[in-house]
Amino acid sequence: MKLKRILALAMAAAMALSITACGGGDESTPSGSQPSGSQPSGGGAVTLTVASFNIGGFTDSAAWEPIIEAFNAQNPDVTIEILPVTYQDGDQQLANLIAGGNAPDVVFEGPERIIGNYANEGLLVDLSDLWEGVTDIPESISSVSQLDGTYYMYPLSVAAHCMAINYEAFEAAGALQYIDEETRTWTTDDFVAACEALKAAMDAGTITMAETGIIYCGAQGGDQGTRALVNNLYSDYYVTEDGSSYNANSANNVKALELLQGMVDEGTMGVSTSYAAADELQAFANGTCAMTFCWNYSNYSQYAAQTQFTPFAMAFPSDDGVPELEMAGPYGLCVFDNGDQAKIDAAKEFVKFVCDDQTAGVEAVKTTGFFPAHEGWGDIYEGDETRAPFSLMSEYLGRYYSLTPGWVAQRALWWPMLQAIMGTGADVQTAADDYVAQANAGMAG
């Protein structure tokens, strides 16, 4: 009797534990694309697994096919298997593979994961040899492709995160006067005035919308938008100049947060504590709100077809009219150290080919929807009108924060801080101080 009871309890505990210990790894690896990273290569033939995040057109893994074909024409002994991963569950999928000793050979993503996560954990191969003789990649990109002086990422493309407005709604509300259509910039005062004009038009029934804009803070997805909005309003930075502290509680950032809180209270700006960027983008595409804070060419290509209006890309408003935008990417490739030199060499060859080959590289850059990391490649979108606004935004690129120590942990603190300020009316200085204290504690690891 007692033994049975003990057994029954042990079974209940085991059922619970097995969920956490197994980690659901089976679900996340698509069938037929099991990485072969840990298997040593035999003879001259090598099979590489390339984990590709859903960046722009690479959401469809078939986009890799022409690039792989071109690579195989020169390297017939190398077989490339694409493992498509999404931002939704890619971290889980890759963590399971890495922890299980089946890390992919190559990962296509940006410095936040490649340098901040994988290089930091000592999982990557030194790619410094690929950088030898490379002179046309700007310092802003090369500096974030390395850790402690060693290159672990080779970049392909880059862009700037910006915002967008519903052009027709602004026109109907008489708010176009507040934007500089040529430079696509506006001042903070203009931004406030435009939101007031939109609200008045909504109240008068001139335009049918629920909100002027929505400060989304339901999750960390797309948090670069809300970061850039806050930092630009009074021209401050997310991290202090010397990188020693997060900066949300600076006088200018607090002023910006107070301005937004006031706008939310007055109804000239909306807030959603359950929306992430994808929800806000959908609301923008649906015409529920008149602006989005999460825009780039990738989102334009994804949502433009759904819109019944002109999504007009804009820089974030700033008090001096000089915006500083966050970098989208730079997206590039890294090589995992799986202990097989033949695979490592083949993987480096593939990385070099994708990022440096003028034909395949341009094809890959265009698939991401962004701009080449190699400045020497010039304007690869010459004559393409839809790209022009995003090319312009690249001129406003600002500092890159995503390699600041404690970055991953602080991202989980930023949106709850916005929830507290915008959703519950918390004191801005107190909430920002709390955020900075916790984020800085994370810097120490």
Add this chain to the structure above:
Amino acid sequence: MEQNTAAAVKPKRAKKPSQTSGMSRALVRRETISAYCFLAPALVFFVAFVVIPMFICVFYSLFDYSLGGINGFVGLDNYIQLFQDPVFHKGLINTIIIVLVAVPAVTAFSLWVGSAIYRMNAFTRSFFRCVFYLPVVTGSVAITVVWKWILDPYNGILNQLIGTNGYNWLGEGKTALACIILILFTTSIGQPIVLYVAALGNVDNSIIEAAQVDGATKLQVFWKIKWPAIMPTTLYVLVITTINSFQCFALIQLMTRGGPMNATMTIMYQVYDSAYRLYDLGYANAIGVILAIIIAIFSAIQFKVAKTD
């Protein structure tokens, strides 16, 4: 002498009749071997995928374990950190609220629906079973997409219906957890209803008729005859629903990601968050161990209350 008398007076313990009495030793051995052979496949899977991971989980919880591998033995540090973590406290409270609300609600509602439909004709009974089972077989993603549409602050049908346009059901701390419990409820009742319909259908009708002849009321028939008869089913429903409620994860990941301001944070979601976003695998394992202990305690209470092993 006294002792001898006492021993003589004390009745001899009745020998329990052996289940194998009358069988030869060889037959018993053969049957035992056969039984173990039948058990073996399930046992292998159970050991490989449940018992061993369980020990691995406990083992890793004692280490600083990140994406790059084990960085050193930390003893109980992960557990100490856990008990000082305000997010864990919030998650624990929310998890217990979910269990305390969802388990009785699911059990009572399932029993009520089961009682109402088990006597219906086969077609109607099957129809209701299908209706209630539909959310179980529908994928979590599809369910959450539909609920997000229903609860959307701007275009949601709920706000349109009750005239609360703009109210953010999932974005307000006061209602977010209630919404999660409601959705969990809808996805949890299918299986218990099917089980209750089957269990109630198996209650011996002759006993019920005899009780009715003796003048038992409907309530007496239910409590004195049906309730004891379906007790094993009730216990199973309680245990399974409790475990499912403790491990409520997909709904939270897809709908609120623990927000707003940790209002829907649960222990299970924190396991995921620690492991796959923060890559703190040792800490995630420690949370998993604590979750398992809590579930075992709750299950023990349920076994005790249900007075069955």
